Amino acid sequence: MKELNRELPDLYLVVPCYNEEEIILESAAIMKNKISDLISQCVIGKNSRIMFVNDGSKDNTFNLLSDAARKDPVYILVSLVGNTGHQNALWAGIMTASKADIVITIDADLQQDINAIDDFVKCYKNGADVVYGVRNTREGDGFFKKFTALSYYKFMHLMGSKILENHADYRLISRKVIEALKEYNESNLFLRGLIPSLGFPSDIVYFDTKERTGGETKYTLSKMFKLATDGITSFTIRPLRIISFTGFITMLFSIILAIISIIEWLQGKNVPGYTTLLLVTLFMSGIILLSLGVIGEYLGKIYLETKNRPKYLIDCVISKDMDDPL
Ligand code: UDP
Ligand code: MG
Secondary structure, eight states: OOOOOSSSOOEEEEEEESSOTTTHHHHHHHHHHHHHHHHHTTSSOTTOEEEEEEOSOSSSHHHHHHHHHHHOTTEEEEEESSOOOHHHHHHHHHHHOTTOSEEEEOOTTOOBOTTHHHHHHHHHHTTOSEEEEEESOOTTSOHHHHHHHHHHHHHHHHTTOOOOTTEEEEEEEEHHHHHHHHTOOOSSOOHHHHHHHHOOOEEEEEEOBOOOSSSOOSOOHHHHHHHHHHHHHTTOOHHHHHHHHHHHHHHHHHHHHHHHHHHHHHTTOOOOOHHHHHHHHHHHHHHHHHHHHHHHHHHHHHHHHHHTOOSOOEEEEEESSOSSOO
């Protein structure tokens, strides 16, 4: 394992990119300025790099980035085969950046304030192995995003997950954490939940967010839904407990209902029951289907885990000055 450098760490900025042709060059330039500043101020090591992970973009992102990486040694391009999703792209970058003392993951659209990096590195120098970026405001987001994000955190807490509110995947991790992550082979990846659960000394840096300057969000509703269910099913089995509990309660109710109907039958009363019957049947079928769905969700995850497939495949790595850039 590489010796951990606390004084002058080599920083790798890991940037997942999916169809970002509209903004990627502008972001790349801003990132380069930042890294050059930090190098010249002797905050980070000379071998710091910006590592783009092209997550199977269908637009011109690959060409733009490979040109940049061929011309300028500060950029490295790791291009994946196909679209694997944000979490897997992050993982690919983190696992590939084996020369880094520290990795900071940041989105390609630079909605997250890049100047927070200075504080990230400060916290690292003070001993933190994980530094979480937490957003101050959600001004850059529309109502829908704000609402879904808030409900999501509330629901996650209810489900027993300890994720940090308003922390996305803007964070610093040290080599120690990367080595620890290598031991985790789960294909059901949710870094926001996994990294806090490792228990390394951590710190928080607050930052402001901006609106996307170009292009659309790459997080479609279905990707958001997948992230949300992954977040829950990869960390807690509480939903399964809730199902058992609901089953228990409904069983109690049905026993009571059974006793009442037997008494009424003994008393020779007519059973008016059509509506009750209908409601109970509908209610019960609803619960049963929902429960089956939740169990199926977990079963699906077990299925994927047992296959133990790689989370990503690297198509090519492009870099100017290094024979072996990784
Ligand atoms: N992204 C990715 N693969 C995907 C979807 C998104 O690598 O399948 C990247 C995207 O290029 C961006 C980051 O993940 O750098 C976050 O996406 P986006 O900014 O669209 O999400 P939002 O900020 O709207 O949540
Ligand atoms: Mg964004």
